[in-house]
Amino acid sequence: MDQFDWAILRHLRQHGRASYVELAQAVHLSETSCQRRVKALEESGVISGYAALIDERALGLSLSVFVTVTLSSQAEAALDAFERAIREVKEVAECHLMTGGADYLLRLAVRDVDDLERVHSKVLTRIPGVERISSSLAMRTVVRRPALPT
Structure with a gap:
């Protein structure tokens, strides 16, 4: 490079x-x-694909929610099962395997608090192995850079 x-x-x-x-x-x-x-x-994989930046609010997805998920086991099979399940949840905009107190950090794009409650209670809590979920609502996005830091 x-x-x-x-x-x-x-x-x-x-x-x-x-x-x-x-x-x-x-x-x-x-x-x-x-x-x-x-x-x-x-x-070489440096450019892995091309995508359009979508304004989620323009689609009616006005709430961005950060969710930490702790699993009951960190065994490879448990992580694999969670990752397979979470890929099927359309409201999940991002999912990251984390270090620290929680196993995963998700960013959900949902319509409103009622939509968040539905995803939380009817989807996320029903994924096998999920022990704890904690959510934080983003009030607004301050920085979202499409540019590289260097």
């Missing part, structure tokens, strides 16, 4: 639909060089 690769990544994070012509102009390389570098970044 050199300065041009980082420049390409920064530009693509901000402008994911940029053409190779636009990308080449932005990072001061030829179009051919940009295409080659992007392909190399994709093949």
Whole structure:
């Protein structure tokens, strides 16, 4: 990874639909060089895919909730079973295996408190092995960066 690769990544994070012509102009390389570098970044797994940033509020999902989940066992089979189950919960926007007091940190995107209660009581608590759940409501998002820190 050199300065041009980082420049390409920064530009693509901000402008994911940029053409190779636009990308080449932005990072001061030829179009051919940009295409080659992007392909190399994709093949190496640095660029793992492309996605649109979705405004959840525009879809009626006005509540962002952070949920910690503690399992009754941290055995590999228990973690695998939880991860399989949580992948099926459409309200889960993110799921992270954690260190510290809880095993997982989830971010849910839900319509309102009633929707949160439904997901909590009818979905999350019914996943086998879930011992404890704690939720915190995000009042607003202060920083959400599509850009890389470097």
